Amino acid sequence: MAAKLGILAGGGDLPVRLVETCRRDGREFFLIALEGQAEPGWLSPAIPHAWFRMGAAGAILDRLKAERVEDIVLAGRVRRPSLAELRPDWKATQFFTRIGMKALGDDGLLRGVAQVLEQEGFRVVGVQSLIGDLLTPPGPLGRVHPDEQALADIAHGVTVARALGALDIGQSVVVQQGVVLGVEAVEGTDALIQRCGPLRRPGAGPVLVKCAKPQQDRRLDLPALGPDTVAHCVAADFAGIAAQAGNTLFLGREGAVAAADAAGLFLLGIEP
Known part of the structure; x- marks a missing residue:
């Protein structure tokens, strides 16, 4: 049986497609809806999820571990927040202190996030490995x-x-x-x-x-x-x-x- 999937959800249709895929395949999942990013209209009590602000890194990690998540996928549009919007907790502050100037761009920031998730014991997977028909053909x-x-x-x-x-x-x-x-x-x-x-x-x-x-x-x-x-x-x-x-x-x-x-x-x- 496939490992339980954690979905870190931003905006757009991609998180919806992932939930549909998990349900079709009978795979357990838990969705973290990012405040100000994820779209609330489609989330219902029937979908196991919790809302967190992006800066609540410690609470997000604790909830994923409590839900026995093993694999994590990042899915959906995410608008980069200001520090005032982010309100980083201690875990997030440690993260930004460690990566410093290396993460000014989106790629550097996401690589840092993936590294933290892996250090916490999770396996980061790509959305294309979960939904097979998403990639543009030649x-x-x-x-x-x-x-x-x-x-x-x-x-x-x-x-x-x-x-x-x-x-x-x-x-x-x-x-x-x-x-x-x-x-x-x-x-x-x-x-x-x-x-x-x-x-x-x-x-x-x-x-x-x-x-x-x-x-x-x-x-x-x-x-x-x-x-x-x-x-x-x-x-x-x-x-x-x-x-x-x-x-x-x-x-x-x-x-x-x-x-x-x-x-x-x-x-x-x-x-x-």
Whole structure:
């Protein structure tokens, strides 16, 4: 029998999918809902869970141990809080003191979290090991294919995205006709798309390129896209989306591909 799973849940549909998967497979689980991050609407008394603020590291660890959790997965969008919002307890304060300046970026911070969890005796697993159909496959995902200009923009976007990722800044870039319209930082992909929409130039539309960071721990914070990403790109009159195959989570793929086809937007799994 599979070990009991602890789900550290942020926002979005991914925690919901994990709960559905555990129930389908008969796997025991316990969900930690992060205050200000997880979405409360779908959580019911039938789902074993507890709410904690992100800074309550000691209490979270104690509850996971009390629930006899062995494996832990980090799932869902998490907006980085300010220290005032975080209100770190003693365990969290020790953590931030130890990692110091190494964790200014998301990758460094998550690696530090994973290290603490493993030191406490848990095994950190990637969401893609639990839900098998989440990763973006290579090649065109719908009926629309990129043209030569889009392929050139994708190649340029990959170069920029890998450079950004190596600096632990972001995972996405928007390129149009060889010009970088914007890069992702703390605001996230949806805000990047909305910011670049008004910067669109005449002619062939922009392309969103998403790549994992070169140093990325594949258990943690893989790039993700879904129906909302497609909807924002359609609204901003983008030409398409290129995402790293095998390293990008694609939620709601069937509906997203249908929406992209209807709008004439290409979706492409790339292998940089």
